[in-house]
Amino acid sequence: MTNTTAKTRPRTTATSKPGGRPKAEQPRDKRLNLRFSDAELADVAIKASAAGLKPTVFAREAALGHPIRALPSRTNAAAISELNRAVVEMRRVGQLVNQLARANHRDSAFVDFWTEIGRDELQPAIKQAEAALAKVLGE
16 A cells, blocks of 8 residues: 655755755865773863863864863852852751741740741841852852
8 A cells, every 4th residue: 555645756966955064175084093091081081071072072183283272160169169158058047947847837836936047047048148159150
């Protein structure tokens, strides 16, 4: 049984356009296989990552003597450290809030502490985290 509803148009070389990527003047169609030890391959991968390149592109550029520059680092270690401290503080306050919530559900007399926790503990921790995150993202 043939499908007569699907019409196929024969492709002729005179009227059809070539598809795909345009041909380069000097296509890279030759291969060179290299062997690396685990340590060497890890070193190449680290250097390629620092340059923002794939390891194969990095190896080709290095083999041809092309200059390879590392991407500028966008991280500020001090800002990241400050953000980590803010996260630790937020975690501490979160644990305190959890303990108070549990006590509250057990009908303990800790209801009065919610205002203190919000005012004295939680608000400063949130402001610290916001400032640290803004510092990291602003870099």
